[in-house]
Amino acid sequence: MILARLKKRFPPGTDSAGFSLDVDVKTTGGITVLFGPSGSGKTLTLDCIAGFVRPGEGRVMIGDDILFDGATNVHLAPRERRCGYVFQNYALFPHMTLRQNLEFAAAFRAKLDRHRRVSAMLERFRLNDMAGLKPHELSGGQKQRCSIARALLAEPRVLLLDEPAQGLDPALRVELHEVLRSVRAEFETPIVMVTHDLAEAFAVADEMLIYQNGTILQQGSPAGIFEKPATAAVAGVLGLYNLLEAEVVALDPGRNTCDLRYQEFDLHGPYLKGKFKGDRVWICVRPEELRATPRAGRPGMNQIPVQLHRATQRPGAMRLEFECGIQADLSRAEYEPQRHNKDWTVEFPTAAMRVL
Amino acid sequence: MAIDWFPLWLSLRVAILSTALAAVLGLWVAYWLAFRDFRGKEALDAFVTLPLVLPPTVLGFYLLVVLGRNSPIGHFYEWITGGPLVFTWQAAVVAALFHSLPLLVKSARAALENINPTFVRAARSLGATEKRVFLRVLLPLAARPVLAASAIAFARSLGDFGVTIMIAGNIPGRTQTIAVAIYDAVESGNGALARALVLVISAVALVILWAANRVAPPRTAG
Numbered sequence: 001m002i003l004a005r006l007k008k009r010f011p012p013g014t015d016s017a018g019f020s021l022d023v024d025v026k027t028t029g030g031i032t033v034l035f036g037p038s039g040s041g042k043t044l045t046l047d048c049i050a051g052f053v054r055p056g057e058g059r060v061m062i063g064d065d066i067l068f069d070g071a072t073n074v075h076l077a078p079r080e081r082r083c084g085y086v087f088q089n090y091a092l093f094p095h096m097t098l099r100q101n102l103e104f105a106a107a108f109r110a111k112l113d114r115h116r117r118v119s120a121m122l123e124r125f126r127l128n129d130m131a132g133l134k135p136h137e138l139s140g141g142q143k144q145r146c147s148i149a150r151a152l153l154a155e156p157r158v159l160l161l162d163e164p165a166q167g168l169d170p171a172l173r174v175e176l177h178e179v180l181r182s183v184r185a186e187f188e189t190p191i192v193m194v195t196h197d198l199a200e201a202f203a204v205a206d207e208m209l210i211y212q213n214g215t216i217l218q219q220g221s222p223a224g225i226f227e228k229p230a231t232a233a234v235a236g237v238l239g240l241y242n243l244l245e246a247e248v249v250a251l252d253p254g255r256n257t258c259d260l261r262y263q264e265f266d267l268h269g270p271y272l273k274g275k276f277k278g279d280r281v282w283i284c285v286r287p288e289e290l291r292a293t294p295r296a297g298r299p300g301m302n303q304i305p306v307q308l309h310r311a312t313q314r315p316g317a318m319r320l321e322f323e324c325g326i327q328a329d330l331s332r333a334e335y336e337p338q339r340h341n342k343d344w345t346v347e348f349p350t351a352a353m354r355v356l
Numbered sequence: 357m358a359i360d361w362f363p364l365w366l367s368l369r370v371a372i373l374s375t376a377l378a379a380v381l382g383l384w385v386a387y388w389l390a391f392r393d394f395r396g397k398e399a400l401d402a403f404v405t406l407p408l409v410l411p412p413t414v415l416g417f418y419l420l421v422v423l424g425r426n427s428p429i430g431h432f433y434e435w436i437t438g439g440p441l442v443f444t445w446q447a448a449v450v451a452a453l454f455h456s457l458p459l460l461v462k463s464a465r466a467a468l469e470n471i472n473p474t475f476v477r478a479a480r481s482l483g484a485t486e487k488r489v490f491l492r493v494l495l496p497l498a499a500r501p502v503l504a505a506s507a508i509a510f511a512r513s514l515g516d517f518g519v520t521i522m523i524a525g526n527i528p529g530r531t532q533t534i535a536v537a538i539y540d541a542v543e544s545g546n547g548a549l550a551r552a553l554v555l556v557i558s559a560v561a562l563v564i565l566w567a568a569n570r571v572a573p574p575r576t577a578g
Contacts, residue, residue, distance in 0.1 A: 078480040
């Protein structure tokens with residue numbers, strides 16, 4: 001189990017705004033992804049766990065061992081923490097060959113044992129053929145695997161990865177995710193990984209922590225967070241949703257429904273526990289959940305007339321962006337015949353409407 | 357006429373020894389200046405830089421006071437070795453050492469600070485002690501600029517005049533280094549000797565400069 005309760009304040013300087021980190025990270029194993037925009041404190045969290053940065057107050061524990069405790073002034077040096085750290089730029093020592101890089105991490109072992117373990121690790125990460133090369137002679141994917149192998153050779157109790165897929169092309173990303181999943185299965189080392197790539201978070205995460213401005217907005221499984229973002233802020237960070245500000249006009253517990261007013265339109269949604277008439281709420285729907293149709297006659301129930309601003313290509317479908325800011329997805333086959341049409345209606349299926 | 361090459365050999369011996377000492381001492385001081393925070397850090401920096409701006413005779417005078425036969429250090433040296441330090445060729449080594457140390461400290465500090473700090477972090481996270489970080493990571497990465505600086509320091513030691521004459525003197529066959537010998541030759545009207553020594557020392561300096569430029573890469577570590 002890894003626990004990191006961290007507080008650190010950076011007072012505003014002459015050329016920088018202030019920043020304060022206040023997070024409570026708790027994970028039991030598997031792959032934990034810290035997701036959020038740049039500058040939200042994700043890497044700082046890793047650095048505090050690894051011991052590169054001293055938090056103002058709080059506590060860092062791995063299992064029963066205290067690595068940092070602000071109250072009792074415990075602050076172990078990085079080398080005593082056994083945190084494997086995979087850096088954004090890999091940080092392979094440029095003056096050593098790949099094998100020497102790995103041996104550096106296994107220096108605490110006797111010579112024969114070290115040689116055997118390094119060879120096994122080279123084999124495991126398919127680096128045998130490059131063992132004698134220097135880092136600058138390796139490809140991005142090879143450097144990546146080498147830095148993971150090096151971190152693992154030091155027998156870490158947690159593997160910390162800082163934006164490991166940065167600068168890798170899509171095929172190598174997929175390979176990296178494969179490697180991470182197999183490391184999870186084989187080495188039983190918990191992994192904490194920083195990313196601001198949502199697809200990556202979904203590809204590997206068992207648990208996901210949503211960061212913003214030095215705080216954690218939500219923690220949970222990627223699927224759970226995707227299905228039900230806790231707040232409009234979470235939905236905003238994920239960037240996958242239409243967020244419409246609306247007002248609760250009526251609540252009907254009998255029929256399990258509510259009436260919402262978005263601008264001048266009425267929408268029927270699911271009944272809202274804990275909300276009152278007159279509350280301002282956010283309607284949160286994904287573009288693929290909306291049904292866009294060419295406008296014909298008066299808008300019906302839960303339909304809003306909209307003007308098309310532009311349509312952009314997406315891997316799966318066309319994304320229609322309307323003047324009011326709403327986005328909806330439509331299959332290319334359905335869009336093609338209507339490509340010159342500007343007048344559309346979007347329908348909000350009651351079941352798909354999350355109200356935050 | 358026969359040229360007495362003793363001053364050249366003495367100068368080379370002094371320069372090699374003092375450069376080796378300056379490299380070790382300079383790296384150690386540079387490491388502290390680059391990576392550690394302590395009280396008086398800037399004072400130490402100023403102290404080791406001082407010989408760069410002081411007139412050599414002033415530096416020599418200070419050393420004479422600190423290492424002379426009546427000073428504690430001079431006494432201690434005499435007690436250990438049985439003879440005084442000043443006006444021996446060993447004193448010339450000390451003179452050259454202090455004269456070239458600032459060069460090495462300056463460039464070693466720059467080289468160490470130029471190393472990407474994530475290499476240090478990586479080494480520490482892999483369980484390396486500070487000593488191991490220094491020997492296996494920092495030193496190899498800073499080696500080339502430090503070697504280049506050592507070559508310049510060597511040339512500087514080879515040609516030191518002011519400090520040497522203050523604390524090692526001008527004893528032919530014992531402490532007369534090449535720079536002092538050239539001065540002596542000119543003073544006593546021995547133009548042939550002066551010309552020969554000047555030509556040799558110029559050639560050596562050129563070779564050193566060339567070597568320093570060869571070893572100092574345009575790329576930066578990290």
